[in-house]
Each structure stands twice: as C-alpha cells, then as structure tokens.
Amino acid sequence: MPDLSRRRLLTGAGLAVGAGAAAVAGAGLVRQPEPARPDPAGVVVPFYGPHQAGIATPVQDRLHFAAFDLSTDSREEVVAMLKAWTAAAARMTAAQEIGGGATGTELAPPDDTGEAIGLPASRLTLTVGFGPSFFDKLKLPRPDLLKELPHFPADKLDPARSGGDLCVQACADDPQVAVHAVRNLVRIGFGTASIRWSQLGFGKTSSTTPDAQTPRNLMGFKDGTNNIAGTDGRKLDEHVWVGAEGPEWMRGGSYLVARRIRMHVETWDRSSLKEQEDVFGRTKREGAPYGGAREHDPVVLDKMPVDAHVRLANPAALSGVTILRRGYSFTDGSDGLGRLDAGLFFLAYQRDPEKGFIPIQRALAAKDALNEYIQHVGSGIFACPGGVRPGSFWGETLLA
Amino acid sequence: MPDLSRRRLLTGAGLAVGAGAAAVAGAGLVRQPEPARPDPAGVVVPFYGPHQAGIATPVQDRLHFAAFDLSTDSREEVVAMLKAWTAAAARMTAAQEIGGGATGTELAPPDDTGEAIGLPASRLTLTVGFGPSFFDKLKLPRPDLLKELPHFPADKLDPARSGGDLCVQACADDPQVAVHAVRNLVRIGFGTASIRWSQLGFGKTSSTTPDAQTPRNLMGFKDGTNNIAGTDGRKLDEHVWVGAEGPEWMRGGSYLVARRIRMHVETWDRSSLKEQEDVFGRTKREGAPYGGAREHDPVVLDKMPVDAHVRLANPAALSGVTILRRGYSFTDGSDGLGRLDAGLFFLAYQRDPEKGFIPIQRALAAKDALNEYIQHVGSGIFACPGGVRPGSFWGETLLA
Numbered sequence: 039m040p041d042l043s044r045r046r047l048l049t050g051a052g053l054a055v056g057a058g059a060a061a062v063a064g065a066g067l068v069r070q071p072e073p074a075r076p077d078p079a080g081v082v083v084p085f086y087g088p089h090q091a092g093i094a095t096p097v098q099d100r101l102h103f104a105a106f107d108l109s110t111d112s113r114e115e116v117v118a119m120l121k122a123w124t125a126a127a128a129r130m131t132a133a134q135e136i137g138g139g140a141t142g143t144e145l146a147p148p149d150d151t152g153e154a155i156g157l158p159a160s161r162l163t164l165t166v167g168f169g170p171s172f173f174d175k176l177k178l179p180r181p182d183l184l185k186e187l188p189h190f191p192a193d194k195l196d197p198a199r200s201g202g203d204l205c206v207q208a209c210a211d212d213p214q215v216a217v218h219a220v221r222n223l224v225r226i227g228f229g230t231a232s233i234r235w236s237q238l239g240f241g242k243t244s245s246t247t248p249d250a251q252t253p254r255n256l257m258g259f260k261d262g263t264n265n266i267a268g269t270d271g272r273k274l275d276e277h278v279w280v281g282a283e284g285p286e287w288m289r290g291g292s293y294l295v296a297r298r299i300r301m302h303v304e305t306w307d308r309s310s311l312k313e314q315e316d317v318f319g320r321t322k323r324e325g326a327p328y329g330g331a332r333e334h335d336p337v338v339l340d341k342m343p344v345d346a347h348v349r350l351a352n353p354a355a356l357s358g359v360t361i362l363r364r365g366y367s368f369t370d371g372s373d374g375l376g377r378l379d380a381g382l383f384f385l386a387y388q389r390d391p392e393k394g395f396i397p398i399q400r401a402l403a404a405k406d407a408l409n410e411y412i413q414h415v416g417s418g419i420f421a422c423p424g425g426v427r428p429g430s431f432w433g434e435t436l437l438a
Numbered sequence: 439m440p441d442l443s444r445r446r447l448l449t450g451a452g453l454a455v456g457a458g459a460a461a462v463a464g465a466g467l468v469r470q471p472e473p474a475r476p477d478p479a480g481v482v483v484p485f486y487g488p489h490q491a492g493i494a495t496p497v498q499d500r501l502h503f504a505a506f507d508l509s510t511d512s513r514e515e516v517v518a519m520l521k522a523w524t525a526a527a528a529r530m531t532a533a534q535e536i537g538g539g540a541t542g543t544e545l546a547p548p549d550d551t552g553e554a555i556g557l558p559a560s561r562l563t564l565t566v567g568f569g570p571s572f573f574d575k576l577k578l579p580r581p582d583l584l585k586e587l588p589h590f591p592a593d594k595l596d597p598a599r600s601g602g603d604l605c606v607q608a609c610a611d612d613p614q615v616a617v618h619a620v621r622n623l624v625r626i627g628f629g630t631a632s633i634r635w636s637q638l639g640f641g642k643t644s645s646t647t648p649d650a651q652t653p654r655n656l657m658g659f660k661d662g663t664n665n666i667a668g669t670d671g672r673k674l675d676e677h678v679w680v681g682a683e684g685p686e687w688m689r690g691g692s693y694l695v696a697r698r699i700r701m702h703v704e705t706w707d708r709s710s711l712k713e714q715e716d717v718f719g720r721t722k723r724e725g726a727p728y729g730g731a732r733e734h735d736p737v738v739l740d741k742m743p744v745d746a747h748v749r750l751a752n753p754a755a756l757s758g759v760t761i762l763r764r765g766y767s768f769t770d771g772s773d774g775l776g777r778l779d780a781g782l783f784f785l786a787y788q789r790d791p792e793k794g795f796i797p798i799q800r801a802l803a804a805k806d807a808l809n810e811y812i813q814h815v816g817s818g819i820f821a822c823p824g825g826v827r828p829g830s831f832w833g834e835t836l837l838a
Contacts, residue, residue, distance in 0.1 A: 100640070102769070144711040151707055152658025152722055153767075156651065198774055213640035217656075217769050221778060225707045232776035238640065238769055240500070240613035251556065256617075258552025307551055307625045311544040322552055367553075369502070369617050369638055370770060374598055376632035378621060 082159040085131045087425045088290050089279065092163030093362065093387050094268040096247045098209040101239030101366040102216040103296065103383065104224070105202025105418055106231040111175050117437050119230040123166070123223055124431035130219050133159035151225065153218050160212040164219055166432045167294045167420025172203040178436065181285055183293060183390050184421045190403040192413065199298055199416030202234045207294070207385065209364070213238065235416070237298060239366020239383045246362065252325065252333065256301055256367050256380050257411070259318050260325035261347070263333055266362040277360040277394070278387050280424070287435035290424030292387040295361075295395040298368075298416030301381040306411045317407040319346030345407040351398055361386040361394045381412065391419065482559040485531045487825045488690045489679065492563030493762065493787050494668035496647045498609040501639030501766040502616040503696065503783065504624070505602025505818055506631040511575050517837050519630040523566070523623050524831035530619050533559035551625065553618050560612040564619055566832045567694045567820025572603040578836065581685055583693060583790050584821045590803040592813065599698055599816030602634045607694070607785065609764070613638070635816070637698060639766020639783045646762065652725065652733065656701055656767050656780050657811070659718050660725035661747070663733055666762040677760040677794070678787050680824070687835035690824030692787040695761075695795040698768075698816030701781040706811045717807040719746030745807040751798055761786040761794045781812065791819065 083091050108116065126136045137149025173180035206223055208216040217238070224233050243255045246268035252260035266273045275281065280288040306314070315321055315328075319342035325333035327348060329341030342349040353360050364387070369380040388394025403409070423433050483491050508516065526536045537549025573580035606623055608616040617638070624633050643655045646668035652660035666673045675681065680688040706714070715721055715728075719742035725733035727748060729741030742749040753760050764787070769780040788794025803809070823833050 104772075144715075146710055147708050148658070148711050148714070148722065150658075151656075151703070153654045153656055155654065155658070155723065214654075214767065217640065217767075217780070221656075221703060221707075221780070224778065225704070228704070228708075233772045233778065234776075236769075236771045236778070238638075238771070240617065240638065240640065254553045254555065254614075256551075256553055256621075258548070258550075258555070303551075303621060304625070304628070307621075308547050308628075310546055311548050314548070315544075322548065323555065367614065367617075369636075371636045371638070372504075372633045376634075378624065378633065378636065380617070380621070 081161050082132050083161050083163050085128045085164075085426065086428050089425045090165045090291070090422055091131070091425075092165035092207055092209050093278065093292055093364075093422070094246065094274055095161075095163050095209070096268055097242045097245055097364050098161050098163070099211045099242055100209070100213040100216050101242075101383065102208045102213070102220045102236065103239070103385070104206050104208075104220045104236040105169075105234045106204045106206070106227065107234045108172065108175050108203045108231050110230055111177075113176050113178075113437060115230050116176060117431075119227050120166075120433050120437070121431045122226045124426060126222060126226055127164040127219070127432075130154070130222065131159060131162045131164060133157070133162075136222060151218065151222055154215050157212060157215055160210040160215040162208065162210040162215050162219060164223075165207040165209075165294075165422060167205045167207075167422040168433065168436075169202050169204065169418060169420050171201065175203060176437075179285075181288055181421055183392065184419065185391075187295065187391070187417060187419050188396065190399050190414065192403060192409055193417070194413050194415055195417050196415050199235045199237075200418060202418055202420075204231060205294070205296070205418060205420045213240070237368060237383050237416075238370075239368050241367045243365045243367055243382060244363040246364070255365075255382055256303060256369075257306055257314070257318075258322055259314070259320060260333060261318065262363050262365070263325060264337070264352070266360060273360065274362070277389055278362045280389055287423050287433065288421060291422050292389065293391050293394070294418075294420045294422050295384075295386045295388070295391060296416070296418040296420070297384040297414050299382045299384050300379065300413045300415045302377070302411050302413070303380055304377050309411075316343050317347060317411070319343060319348040343407065345405050347402070347406050347408045350401050350406050356397055356401060359393060359397050361388045361398065387422070481561050482532050483561050483563050485528045485564075485826065486828050489825045490565045490691070490822055491531070492565035492607055492609055493678065493692055493764075493822070494646065494674055495561075495563050495609070496668055497642045497644055497764050498561050498563070499611045499642055500609070500613040500616050501642075501783065502608045502613070502620045502636065503639070503785070504606050504608075504620045504636040505569075505634045506604045506606070506627065507634045508572065508575050508603045508631050510630055511577075513576050513578075513837060515630050516576060517831075519627050520566075520833050520837070521831045522626050524826060526622055526626055527564040527619070527832075530554070530622065531559060531562045531564060533557070533562075536622060551618065551622055554615050557612055557615055560610040560615040562608065562610040562615050562619060564623075565607040565609075565694075565822055567605045567607075567822040568833065568836075569602050569604065569818060569820050571601065575603060576837075579685075581688055581821055583792065584819065585791075587695065587791070587817055587819050588796065590799050590814065592803060592809055593817070594813050594815055595817050596815050599635045599637075600818060602818055602820075604631060605694070605696070605818060605820045613640070637768060637783050637816075638770075639768050641767045643765045643767055643782060644763040646764070655765075655782055656703060656769075657706055657714070657718075658722055659714070659720060660733060661718065662763050662765070663725060664737070664752070666760060673760065674762070677789055678762050680789055685836075687823050687833065688821060691822050692762075692789065693791050693794070694818075694820045694822050695784075695786045695788070695791060696816070696818040696820070697784040697814050699782045699784050700779065700813045700815045702777070702811050702813070703780055704777050709811075716743050717747060717811070719743065719748040743807065745805050747802070747806050747808045750801050750806050756797055756801060759793060759797050761788045761798065787822070
C-alpha cells in the first residue's frame with residue numbers, strides 16, 4: 039500500500055514534485071544509489087516557493103513533529119538560528135548533507151550527524167510555525183488570528199505535550215530521513231531553542247490526493263475522505279492560505295493546529311461493528327457514508343445518526359467550515375496499565391482557526407459519538423509563515 | 439534506500455521468501471491492489487517451517503515489539519490463547535483478515551480491528567518467546583540456558599521496560615501492518631495476558647543479507663557489518679539454532695536478548711569526527727574498519743584503539759562468540775529535559791546466551807569507549823521455541 043500510494047501520489051502531483059525532482063536531479067544533487075533508475079522514494083519536494091512545503095504537498099508516509107521553546111529573548115539569536123535552520127533545511131530536503139560533507143577538520147564535530155548519508159530525499163518537507171508565546175518572548179506583534187485555543191469539553195491536555203514557541207513538522211517517506219532532519223535542527227538550535235516535546239507518526243491517516251484510497255486510522259476506518267486536495271488551488275486559497283488580510287509575513291502561510299488524540303483502542307475493539315459504524319457514519323470495510331455504497335459517494339447528513347462523527351464534522355453541517363488535514367497514526371508503546379498508548383496525531387492547516395478547527399472541535403466536543411473512545415491529550419497552535427525564497431530565511435519578513 | 443534494500447533482500451532471499459510468496463499467491467490469498475504486478479512490499483514470508491520466521495528472515499524495515507505478562511496461572515487458558523494467537527498469526531502474515539472478514543453479526547465486535555485491510559503482507563513475521571517467569575508461573579521446567587541476565591556495569595534498567603512472561607516480535611516493511619498484528623494479539627489475549635511494555639522501531643540497523651549496505655544507526659555509523667547472514671546455514675546451526683542439546687521443544691528455536699539502549703545523541707553530536715571514529719574503530723562515511731578502505735574489509739584488531747566498540751565486540755576477540763542481530767532505531771519523543779529519547783532497540787538471537795550476548799556485553803560493559811554515549815535502560819530474555827507446523831501452535835511441544 040505505501041508503495042502503491044506513493045506511485046499514485048506522484049502521478050497526482052506531477053506539478054510540484056515532478057518539476058522539482060527534475061531540476062534537482064539535473065543539477066546532480068540527489069544522492070541516489072541508482073541514479074539512472076527513477077526511484078519514487080528519492081523524489082525531492084522543492085523547498086523554496088510561494089508557500090512552505092509540507093502543507094499542500096501530497097502527504098508523505100511518516101512524520102516527526104517537534105515543538106521547541108526559546109532559551110533566549112534575543113531577536114538576533116533567533117534570527118541567526120532561523121538562518122542556519124533554513125540553510126540546513128534547503129540542503130536536507132534535497133538529500134544533501136549539511137556542510138556538504140567537507141568538515142574543516144576531523145577534530146571538529148561533523149556538520150551533519152550522518153544517519154541519512156546515502157538515503158534518498160524521500161520527499162522530505164520541513165515546515166516551521168511560530169506559537170503565541172514566540173511573539174510574547176520576542177516582543178513582536180502577534181497576529182490577531184493566533185490565539186491560544188479555547189478549552190474544549192473533555193480535553194485532558196498534558197502540558198508536557200502541549201504548546202511550544204516554535205514547531206517543525208518533518209514529513210518524509212522514510213522515517214530515518216524525518217528523524218534525521220529534526221535531530222539536526224535540534225543540534226543547530228542548541229543554546230537558542232530546545233525541544234519541548236516531539237511526536238513520531240508512523241502512518242499517514244489523511245491524503246491530500248483525492249484519487250488515492252484514504253488510509254485507515256487505528257480504529258480501522260477511513261476518516262478524512264473529503265479532505266482538501268493539495269491540487270485544488272481554489273479551496274486552498276479559500277480555506278488554507280492566508281491572503282490579503284495578512285499580516286504581510288503570513289501571506290501564503292497558514293495556521294496549524296496540532297492535537298495528540300489518544301484512542302482507547304481496547305474499548306473500541308470490544309464494541310460491535312454496528313456501534314463502530316454508527317459512531318463514524320460510514321461502513322468499516324468500504325468506508326461508504328451511510329446511504330452510499332462507495333467511499334467517495336456524497337455524504338447525506340440525515341442518513342446518519344445525529345451524533346455520527348462524519349455528520350458533525352461535515353462542512354455542510356458547519357456553514358462550509360473546511361480544514362486541510364495531515365494527521366498521522368502513532369503508537370508510543372504502552373501506558374503502564376496494559377493499554378497501548380496509541381491514537382491520532384491530528385494536524386490541520388487553515389486560513390483562520392476561528393473558521394476552521396475551533397468551530398469543528400466545538401461541535402465535536404459537544405456531541406460526537408466518538409468522544410467515548412478518544413481523548414485529546416496534547417495541543418498546539420502555530421502560525422506558519424509564507425514560503426521561503428532563495429536567499430531568504432524562515433520568518434524573515436517577520437523578524438528582519 | 440528502503441526500496442532499494444527491499445529489492446536486494448528479496449533477491450538474496452529467494453529461498454525462503456520467494457517460494458512462500460509463490461505458493462500463497464497461487465492460492466489467491468495475497469490481498470494486493472495490483473496482483474498482476476509483483477510488489478515486493480506484498481511478499482508473504484511463510485509462517486510455518488522448521489524455525490520461527492523473523493529470526494533468519496531478511497530484516498524488515500519496521501518493528502513493533504511487545505512484552506506481555508500472564509494474568510493467569512492456568513496452563514489451559516494459556517494454551518487456548520496460544521492456539522488463537524497462532525491461528526491469527528498464520529492469517530495476518532498471509533495478509534488475510536482474522537476471521538476471514540465474515541463476522542457472524544454486526545452486533546458482535548469485528549474479528550479483526552481492520553486497520554490493515556487492503557494492505558499487502560509487507561513481509562510480516564511474528565515471533566514468540568517465553569521469559570523465565572513464564573515457566574515459574576505455569577510450573578513448567580525452565581530450560582537451563584534461560585536465566586535472568588546478570589547485572590552489567592552501568593545498566594540502568596527501568597522495570598517498566600524490562601522483563602515479561604512472553605514476547606512477540608512483529609517485523610514488517612509497513613509499520614501499520616506490524617502495529618496491527620501486535621494490537622490484535624493483545625486483543626485476543628485479553629483476560630489471559632496483558633501488555634507489559636512495547637517498543638516501536640522505525641528503522642532497521644542490522645542486515646542479515648550480506649550483499650546489502652549495512653543501515654546506519656542513529657550515531658550515523660554502520661554497526662553490525664559482520665552480522666550472521668540469514669542464508670548461512672552453517673553459522674545459523676552453530677550459533678543461532680538450538681540443536682540436540684534441547685530441550686526438545688527448543689530444537690530449531692533460539693534465545694532472544696532484547697535491550698533498549700538509549701543514546702545520548704546530543705553529547706555524541708558535539709564530539710569530534712575523530713572521537714566518533716575512534717569509538718567505533720570504523721570510518722563514519724564509508725564504514726571501513728581502521729586499516730581498511732571499504733566497509734566489508736576485514737577487521738584487523740590491532741589497527742584499532744583498544745577500547746573501540748568493533749574491536750571489543752569482534753568474534754576474534756571473544757573466542758568466536760557470535761550472535762545474530764536484528765536491532766532497530768527508535769525515537770520516542772523527548773525526555774522532558776530537551777533531549778530526544780532515541781537509541782537502539784537491540785535484538786540478538788543465539789543458541790546459548792552464555793556463549794552469545796553475555797560474554798559480549800561483559801566485554802563491552804567493562805571498557806567499550808561507546809559507554810560514554812549510551813545507556814542500557816530496558817532488558818529482556820526469552821526462549822523462542824522451534825518453528826510451527828500446520829495444525830500445531832506456538833509452544834505446543836512445551837505445553838501440550
């Protein structure tokens with residue numbers, strides 16, 4: 039399935055991915071063991087562009103997400119770190135070693151930690167966001183739309199898995215490539231920012247390529263069938279990219295909401311098929327909405343139980359509210375009580391959280407039948423600035 | 439790189455994997471989206487055979503390892519669970535749903551949790567082992583060679599990540615397939631055994647296919663170059679498979695040592711290239727042993743520092759002691775102190791732990807230069823019985 043979806047994704051995303059790969063391969067920058075044979079895992083997603091990569095980009099298979107806290111209130115130090123991060127990110131996403139593999143002396147630490155040497159780019163994207171506290175610490179004007187999320191009923195947020203001054207979302211088809219990227223940004227940021235929490239996601243649960251099968255979440259369901267397609271420029275402009283409303287440095291950017299959603303899989307696994315299907319409002323095997331026969335058949339709200347997840351989260355029930363989802367399944371061992379610590383690391387991008395995640399989660403928290411089986415245990419909100427152009431750095435228009 | 443190594447593995451492992459795949463594909467059991475096109479990720483590793491799969495099997499990309507504690511001292515209940523586990527494992531490793539997808543009624547919980555529906559077998563293997571406490575609880579004679587591991591200097595073992603009455607090692611090229619398998623065994627075992635600890639491994643660090651490049655660990659080094667090849671019957675018989683010494687139910691089986699080894703990656707990343715290479719006794723980029731030019735050049739002990747890891751762990755320094763390694767890198771978020779909780783989940787199979795892991799670890803714990811950068815924080819030892827034949831179940835010759 040990963041190989042298949044990779045193939046499909048590449049077909050569906052010829053525009054962004056294919057062009058970049060050709061350009062970079064032509065420049066001889068892709069370190070592939072077999073350069074003559076096209077290898078989907080080696081494809082480079084362009085780092086530079088009007089938007090940050092990793093938002094509308096076809097969803098990669100694996101995730102390493104990290105939230106950081108600043109250990110300084112010096113804007114200069116943060117700018118220096120972001121410049122170094124940007125330079126490293128541009129190299130890593132092109133499958134190049136940081137420092138080009140030419141360390142000045144073997145008596146110095148290597149510029150690159152090395153565990154990705156020889157691995158292809160694996161569609162690595164790195165996406166940066168700034169949390170509300172970033173602006174407070176650096177005495178910068180906070181965008182009006184970037185507020186701490188409200189408390190939702192049944193939230194049980196762990197402060198050690200929530201918040202953060204900055205975040206980095208690393209997505210790649212090879213987890214070693216994503217982990218390597220975050221680890222090197224941590225290393226570069228030493229003294230300026232330190233990691234607050236991080237999360238690995240082993241399998242994507244969303245697709246931004248509408249021709250692909252929606253991957254199943256750990257409840258065994260296809261959730262997120264009606265996600266925004268990464269190629270749907272109109273919907274992206276309407277619901278995801280910040281436009282003329284600004285601030286200027288957020289133009290082409292987006293607001294990211296991250297939620298660590300624990301699933302009580304043991305309880306779920308002991309509930310009947312009918313209960314499970316009623317909770318989602320879709321059949322389990324096919325993923326068809328109640329009243330339909332196939333996954334992509336239209337959702338007819340009144341065919342579903344009033345508290346079905348799909349009914350409550352549907353744009354039609356929420357005055358058109360729409361978000362772009364890029365969630366990943368996680369399993370972080372067990373919880374000491376004989377239960378898997380597993381669930382969904384939910385990532386959603388939107389132009390305005392008040393017209394995206396917040397009304398959706400208000401509706402779900404109030405009456406979603408799924409609430410019996412899940413709990414939100416971590417949370418973060420971040421302003422992800424617009425794209426980076428060559429010679430620029432992450433957040434330059436905000437900080438410089 | 440994963441795609442490449444997968445291709446290589448398949449070539450190098452035609453014997454075990456190819457034959458099984460052909461047999462099962464011929465029987466129409468492999469659920470592949472494109473059955474007409476050979477898809478390496480869909481290959482089925484035969485579940486039945488003289489040895490359990492997952493030991494000499496070419497190492498898959500991802501791991502989910504789980505240790506269980508019995509909640510009963512009834513041998514009958516444990517036999518019933520192992521029978522059900524075996525039946526489920528035979529299906530899951532062939533990419534079949536547990537229960538065949540035909541639930542009796544939608545008012546019952548599904549027989550299969552469903553998140554692997556539509557995914558290929560992904561070379562899934564499931565390997566079961568019994569810990570020392572398994573025998574004590576069930577009043578069974580414990581094999582002489584299955585003793586709790588001794589304490590090694592600098593061990594800092596967390597009881598919550600150590601021990602266990604049983605273990606299941608799930609390896610697959612798709613993590614969703616490995617996680618699904620463990621989760622369903624947990625579900626089936628409910629009331630008889632519960633999960634004590636579990637560990638995800640995102641990337642293999644060992645290879646049992648000598649023609650492949652050794653994957654890099656999170657220190658950026660190729661460690662485990664001279665591993666036993668899964669096709670080297672002579673070495674397997676000599677060092678891995680239990681023979682006539684028995685007990686009978688262990689014939690064709692092996693002893694598994696699992697160690698969770700935390701790496702202090704932040705400290706490592708700040709040490710010089712020379713220090714790093716001296717610690718391993720290999721160059722970082724190529725992986726060549728000191729005095730050699732290429733990764734697979736012979737290790738010449740006196741070319742290396744006396745405390746180099748490769749020198750101390752080399753069979754030549756240990757009277758021929760040899761183990762089969764199947765370790766995986768892990769990253770379990772961060773530790774609350776701004777450091778990644780990352781390292782190596784070490785898995786080693788051997789015919790006799792006293793002639794395998796124990797003397798190696800005694801030598802390493804005493805003077806390995808690597809000790810400054812690592813710590814053993816979890817540990818387990820398990821007796822993995824011989825292979826399962828159709829109609830039999832895991833541990834039948836021990837328990838029936």
